[in-house]
Amino acid sequence: MTKTDKRDRSNLFRERLSLATDQAGSNQSALARAVGVDRSTISQLLAGRNARLPNAQVVAECARVLGVSADWLLGLTDRPERPGDVLAASLVVTEAARSSADQQITEWHREAAGYKIRHVPATLPDILKTRDMLRWEYGPQIGRTPDQAIGAADDQLDWFEQRESDYEIAFPRHEIDSFARAEGYYTGLSPEIRLAQIDHLQHLYDAHFPSMRIFLFDARRVFSAPLTVFGPLLAVVYLGQNYLAFRESSRVRIFTQHFDNLVRDAVVDAREMPQLLAGLRAEIA
Numbered sequence: 081m082t083k084t085d086k087r088d089r090s091n092l093f094r095e096r097l098s099l100a101t102d103q104a105g106s107n108q109s110a111l112a113r114a115v116g117v118d119r120s121t122i123s124q125l126l127a128g129r130n131a132r133l134p135n136a137q138v139v140a141e142c143a144r145v146l147g148v149s150a151d152w153l154l155g156l157t158d159r160p161e162r163p164g165d166v167l168a169a170s171l172v173v174t175e176a177a178r179s180s181a182d183q184q185i186t187e188w189h190r191e192a193a194g195y196k197i198r199h200v201p202a203t204l205p206d207i208l209k210t211r212d213m214l215r216w217e218y219g220p221q222i223g224r225t226p227d228q229a230i231g232a233a234d235d236q237l238d239w240f241e242q243r244e245s246d247y248e249i250a251f252p253r254h255e256i257d258s259f260a261r262a263e264g265y266y267t268g269l270s271p272e273i274r275l276a277q278i279d280h281l282q283h284l285y286d287a288h289f290p291s292m293r294i295f296l297f298d299a300r301r302v303f304s305a306p307l308t309v310f311g312p313l314l315a316v317v318y319l320g321q322n323y324l325a326f327r328e329s330s331r332v333r334i335f336t337q338h339f340d341n342l343v344r345d346a347v348v349d350a351r352e353m354p355q356l357l358a359g360l361r362a363e364i365a
């Protein structure tokens with residue numbers, strides 16, 4: 081541990097108090113009134129004629145009035161934000177209703193233009209679905225209409241085709257097998273819709289590979305919640321009715337590493353997808 085000389089800490093406190101006062105558009109008199117001390121007390125703190133620090137109450141009140149953290153004023157951190165503000169900025173809970181969340185997702189994609197997008201979908205990726213598939217899937221859902229789903233998927237695909245970034249998708253191998261066989265979640269899906277969906281996916285993949293890459297992992301070996309990582313800017317986890325959006329860089333790196341591990345452990349590599357799709361089409365036909 082490095083022990084900071086009290087004179088150095090006092091000088092740093094004085095510099096930061098002066099900076100925070102200026103940035104807040106305040107002055108010594110206004111700060112003194114807000115803190116509840118004499119103007120001479122604030123003047124002494126800023127004068128630098130001694131190495132003494134104010135008591136904890138004065139430091140806390142100065143931090144509160146100026147909208148910074150007491151730790152930052154005292155030189156214990158280089159982040160001036162208060163802990164609650166840091167948390168609020170690093171984690172946001174967003175409603176995931178189709179009418180609003182899809183607009184939010186589009187904005188997140190636009191914000192990340194030029195960065196690689198890493199995506200683990202809840203089912204097959206909406207961006208790759210046919211309109212008939214979207215109508216079948218979103219028809220029964222509460223608060224979500226097929227037209228909204230189609231519009232959202234079109235917006236995402238338009239964004240992808242106009243941008244200059246890669247789009248990596250990873251999801252469980254059993255998901256596409258269940259789709260092809262109309263099992264589980266996909267029970268009741270007609271062969272016509274499934275065949276058209278396979279053809280559509282194959283067309284998009286041929287047109288956009290290697291900018292778009294799909295990897296399939298074994299869910300018995302590794303697991304992932306639905307999520308999207310927007311470059312180094314943002315990581316979003318899908319909960320069903322809400323999104324958890326993380327912006328703090330260290331947390332975004334954790335999600336990025338998690339996705340990269342899914343890719344590394346994939347049982348179907350991106351280059352093997354066309355062969356897999358051909359086999360599934362033959363199975364459906």
